[in-house]
Amino acid sequence: MKGFFGEFGGQFVAETLMPALDQLEETFEKLKEDEEFNKKLSYYMNSYAGRPTPIYYAENISRKYNTTLLIKREDLLHTGAHKINNTIGQGLITKFMGKKRIIAETGAGQHGVATATIAALLGLDCTIYMGKTDAERQETNVRRMKLLGAEVKVVDEGSKTLKDAVSSALRDWITNVENTHYIIGSALGPHPFPTIVAHFQSVIGRESRQFFIENKESFPDYVIACVGGGSNSIGIFKGFLDIDTVNLIGVEAGGRSSKIGDHAMSINHGEKGIFQGSLSYVVQNSIGQIANVHSISAGLDYAGIGPEHAYLHSIGRVKYDSVNDDEAMEGFYLMTKYEGILPALESSHAVGYFLKHHKNFQGKKVLLLLSGRGDKDMGIVNEYEKEKGIL
Amino acid sequence: MKGIYILADYPDKKTFEKELTYAMNSNIDFIEIGIPFNDPVADGPTIAKAANEIAERGYDLLSIIDLIGELKKKKVYLMTYSNIIYKFGVKKFSDIAKGIVDGLILADLPNRGHNFFYKLGLEVDIINFLTPESRDNAIKKLVNAEGDFIYFIGVRGITGGEVDFNNSELRSKYISIKKEIDKKVILGFGVKTKADTKTIMEYADGFVIGTEIVKRQNNYKEFKKYIDEIFTT
Numbered sequence: 001m002k003g004f005f006g007e008f009g010g011q012f013v014a015e016t017l018m019p020a021l022d023q024l025e026e027t028f029e030k031l032k033e034d035e036e037f038n039k040k041l042s043y044y045m046n047s048y049a050g051r052p053t054p055i056y057y058a059e060n061i062s063r064k065y066n067t068t069l070l071i072k073r074e075d076l077l078h079t080g081a082h083k084i085n086n087t088i089g090q091g092l093i094t095k096f097m098g099k100k101r102i103i104a105e106t107g108a109g110q111h112g113v114a115t116a117t118i119a120a121l122l123g124l125d126c127t128i129y130m131g132k133t134d135a136e137r138q139e140t141n142v143r144r145m146k147l148l149g150a151e152v153k154v155v156d157e158g159s160k161t162l163k164d165a166v167s168s169a170l171r172d173w174i175t176n177v178e179n180t181h182y183i184i185g186s187a188l189g190p191h192p193f194p195t196i197v198a199h200f201q202s203v204i205g206r207e208s209r210q211f212f213i214e215n216k217e218s219f220p221d222y223v224i225a226c227v228g229g230g231s232n233s234i235g236i237f238k239g240f241l242d243i244d245t246v247n248l249i250g251v252e253a254g255g256r257s258s259k260i261g262d263h264a265m266s267i268n269h270g271e272k273g274i275f276q277g278s279l280s281y282v283v284q285n286s287i288g289q290i291a292n293v294h295s296i297s298a299g300l301d302y303a304g305i306g307p308e309h310a311y312l313h314s315i316g317r318v319k320y321d322s323v324n325d326d327e328a329m330e331g332f333y334l335m336t337k338y339e340g341i342l343p344a345l346e347s348s349h350a351v352g353y354f355l356k357h358h359k360n361f362q363g364k365k366v367l368l369l370l371s372g373r374g375d376k377d378m379g380i381v382n383e384y385e386k387e388k389g390i391l
Numbered sequence: 392m393k394g395i396y397i398l399a400d401y402p403d404k405k406t407f408e409k410e411l412t413y414a415m416n417s418n419i420d421f422i423e424i425g426i427p428f429n430d431p432v433a434d435g436p437t438i439a440k441a442a443n444e445i446a447e448r449g450y451d452l453l454s455i456i457d458l459i460g461e462l463k464k465k466k467v468y469l470m471t472y473s474n475i476i477y478k479f480g481v482k483k484f485s486d487i488a489k490g491i492v493d494g495l496i497l498a499d500l501p502n503r504g505h506n507f508f509y510k511l512g513l514e515v516d517i518i519n520f521l522t523p524e525s526r527d528n529a530i531k532k533l534v535n536a537e538g539d540f541i542y543f544i545g546v547r548g549i550t551g552g553e554v555d556f557n558n559s560e561l562r563s564k565y566i567s568i569k570k571e572i573d574k575k576v577i578l579g580f581g582v583k584t585k586a587d588t589k590t591i592m593e594y595a596d597g598f599v600i601g602t603e604i605v606k607r608q609n610n611y612k613e614f615k616k617y618i619d620e621i622f623t624t
Contacts, residue, residue, distance in 0.1 A: 001504040015520035175548040274473040288478030289429045
């Protein structure tokens with residue numbers, strides 16, 4: 001079996017999908033070196049999505065905590081998050097393979113919107129799978145996807161969240177593999193998906209590294225990013241993996257508590273397991289059933305994590321920690337009130353981690369990845385404030 | 392080779408035991424026993440819903456294998472998903488299942504992934520799959536494959552779908568597979584009626600019925616009636 005990072009990864013999927021995975025791997029290996037493909041890719045990344053994204057010096061927070069906080073602004077991209085880096089890349093792959101239809105799963109709706117957007121741009125048919133619970137809490141994104149011409153299939157099965165959306169998308173792909181490409185939204189699933197998604201997201205790390213080189217600055221002491229499946233974090237980590245002085249920190253969703261069902265901490269509270277295509281860390285029970293997970297952020301609400309993260313954890317290169325719902329909300333408020341930037345609740349976990357450990361960062365240089373903007377989360381923030389009696 | 396797929400512990404332990412006993416004493420050649428997993432990506436709504444229910448309730452794999460050992464009169468294959476065996480412990484599973492279970496069918500493990508489990512100490516054969524998408528080199532690789540049979544998934548899709556077993560694409564794919572491979576090749580996914588089974592037996596070595604069985608597992612009478620209807624010649 002191919003596609004392992006150390007002991008993690010692989011291709012744990014139905015035999016039916018193997019020819020499609022082989023075809024995808026062959027196409028990707030060819031295209032990633034192809035001049036014409038890369039020209040097209042950077043054309044859309046720049047003129048359509050808005051790359052390169054800036055790195056902003058967060059002056060107020062830096063002053064408040066006596067640190068140097070730099071923010072990589074993926075929230076400024078078209079459609080509001082880093083997800084579009086991957087959908088442009090895989091959308092172009094779909095075109096090159098001659099397939100006419102794309103499908104995708106979505107949790108928070110960001111990847112669904114990014115996929116529907118690319119479908120509209122490239123003239124592809126598009127179906128998005130979304131768990132019922134997520135569709136209800138991210139109504140605006142459902143509307144956006146429909147306006148963009150995508151069919152949104154609401155999945156009323158199992159836990160009705162991202163896990164079930166992925167399963168439904170896989171079932172669709174098994175059935176329609178001849179004419180359909182599945183644009184998986186995070187750096188997970190069977191090989192070659194974790195590698196492909198990381199490849200298209202690594203532009204975040206490349207630009208960040210370039211920033212320090214161009215400005216003749218020293219590299220940061222810390223890079224902090226949130227981790228659900230792990231696509232934004234793998235993207236930025238890729239830029240610094242070979243520089244030992246840069247401490248890399250992935251922040252998992254601690255949810256309400258560390259009790260099973262209350263969180264989405266695959267590395268911190270999961271065990272090795274085989275889930276949705278790869279061997280990685282999985283939140284599961286004693287007989288190997290996938291656990292229900294919770295996070296205030298729909299995009300981190302997933303029982304697994306990309307296999308490359310499991311590997312980076314196993315060799316100690318990245319430290320995986322977590323913050324809970326409340327701490328993430330504190331991060332959300334901090335970024336909003338002090339810098340005038342409304343972060344997505346996913347990214348708020350990275351901010352929450354910074355806030356929780358700000359003493360460790362005194363006199364240090366911190367690069368924080370703001371993977372998305374928070375406009376989509378207003379409903380959840382309202383609900384949170386009602387529950388807490390703030391509103 | 393005519394077989395059924397039956398979901399372990401569904402709808403409850405007692406009914407399952409009664410139905411398994413009935414199947415063991417019927418005209419069936421082999422029985423696949425489904426071990427529930429709550430992310431059954433290869434299964435259609437009928438089996439997925441039932442499997443989710445049992446997975447949520449919890450079950451004891453050891454006692455299911457014990458029960459199979461007690462009742463065994465036919466070839467028995469366990470069908471499940473990789474994580475169930477991985478989490479249980481591959482070597483531990485192998486030591487218990489060896490001698491009772493004739494093969495393992497893992498719906499989310501492609502043929503080229505078998506070694507992953509063998510390296511972890513599995514000494515039970517894993518059944519190979521072929522599909523309408525299988526390329527020639529994938530078929531040729533199975534000439535000397537392990538396992539009592541090859542599971543041919545006749546449809547692009549999941550369990551319980553609509554399939555015309557008479558369609559020429561399916562038939563010719565099957566025939567081209569048999570030209571390469573000596574081993575028994577069993578058709579699964581979408582087999583529903585007596586008419587389906589008659590059509591299949593015109594050109595194939597056998598079949599397995601799953602969804603239609605699981606649909607009837609919560610009604611012993613219906614279950615018996617269906618088995619009698621399909622498997623009485």
